[in-house]
Amino acid sequence: MTDELISVKTVGVLTSGGDSPGMNAAIRAVVRTCSQAGLKIYGITHGYFGLINDEIDEMDTHSVSNIIQRGGTMLKTARSEEFRTEEGRAKAAKNLKKYDIDALITIGGDGTFTGANKFSQEHKINVVGIPATIDNDIIGTDETIGYDSALNTALEAIDKIRDTADAHERMFLVEVMGRDTGFIALETGIASGAELALLPEELTHVEDVKRQLHEMLKSQRRSSLVIVAEGDETGGAIKLAENIKDDFAQYDTRVCILGHIQRGGAPSARDRVLASRLGAAAVRVLQEGHSGVMVGVVNNAIKITPMRVAVSKKKEIDHTLIDLAKVLR
Template identity: 75%
Template sequence: MITKLAGLETIGVLTSGGDSPGMNAAVRAVVRVAAKYDLKVFGIRHGYHGLIHNEVKPMKNNSVSNIIQRGGTILKSARSQEFRTVEGRMKAAETIKKYNIDALVAIGGDGTFTGANILSKEHGIKVIGIPATIDNDIIGTDETIGYDTALNTALDAVDKIRDTADAHERMFLVEVMGRDAGFIALETSIAGGAELALLPEELMDIDDVKSQLKNMLKNQVRSSLVVVAEGDESGGAIKLAEQIRDDFKKYDMRVCILGHIQRGGSPTARDRVLASRLGAAAIKTLMEGHSGVMVGIVNGKIKITPIKVAVDRKKDLDHSLIELAKLLR
């Protein structure tokens, strides 16, 4: 067992940015593993906004009982414009000093990590990042917390939409989350048997979209389904429908925007285990003397990545999956 690191007595934990299923499981792991090392833990509500405005409370094992199955985050989340200022970060650092917090565990995506990195540089605060975003767009980990749940939520919706599309000979344009990343759209399209997926990483002009759909529909007389990432160049599913409707008058075209339903719900087993592993790894990584890094899992093993790298570089889509989607159309 790792021995207690000198100078590390108290940690703070926060969730920030968009919520994702499994954040509670990560908080639970942080609190419970920290307790094993006799570390005090303070939970910070509403992310960096709460750090600025002193929304801090002590957390013990019973604070995180019965939360592993819950979506959202018991610590709540928020986006803080004030934290973007030097003055705001000074207030946050003063709160950290007030509670004698030696290190901060930040659970979230690239915006959360950017804030943690700046806070560390300006005020010398130890920070560890845990990647939690349904977009799955952070390098240094095969999956981010919440992605598997969001993917399965989207797939469940697509399966249901496919039934009604088939019953009424309709064309459905289903918009999923992923403003800058097409992970949900790509894997949902493959698992849901979609005729086409429009991804921000694979931009297509509207004429190409029409051409591909026409080619795929030549021998199909019943229904079709297109998965659209919200950040696609076409402007999302509503804009796409406006642009192609006249070319597909045979079909009763409908748009379905899944939206924030993908953020909610009880996390899958996969996300609960992932979050538990990363929460525990965050504490162990701090005990080993690391700071300014993110913990992730690559090929089943814990890996640490500098937060700056995680923020500056985006994870690429698996191009073999893109090719697979094309082969299966």
């Protein structure tokens, strides 16, 4: 975060890393807020890859018409190994200077912010980040853009799986996204009434899973639904199914991996509003002289967090919700 006022005249915006519903709403807010403030705005296609390869085009209010309801990102996204190198970042900085871009707004997760922070320090580029990831694992904001949409997409699918599980008296192991964090698994577990939700944050022993499922069968339940985060200790839903199927021969154990369906689709109203607030806030924060920060919403108020802090550790899961899930199952 800088202490002196930065004069921002031209802004670049990009999306990087995994896509999440609401990224388009954030792009729209950035572009229209810049236009209203009299700032020139450029869109950078394919994230840092496009920044290195000069995929940079000027945008205006018409460029972002009719995108707020669309999933994915109109600016596309891509991984860039070259941007991890000093030479790659030097190319990116040269392209920004070519268009007189003096500030960059990056929309993405911790990998996006790590790259942006290093880029800013090396080349004195003014940078502000907007947190967008379905994992909801960024500190400095109560929710990240895309989390609410992914949660509701997963829940809709899980509710339908529950119907067929009951009809056939089956055990379903449903794997949701969350390699390092269990936010989606925990909240969909509670909202769907699942018997178990297995998270990366809690050490999971297969024998404990078997014991808990046996206890539930004693209550004469007709079906069982287990939500598994992809990064859980058991090795995911497929590995777990292999380890428990012989102990539950009376059930037709099935695995359903929701996968990238959680990333797609129209963003929820909550995500559209969140993305709009954060997009507009990112522009204001740049105008106020801040750089190297991320904008978030905490207790319904805009908050800025240094990027180095935002990427220093993962957001902790709410352990009161873990306790609640155990009470309600």
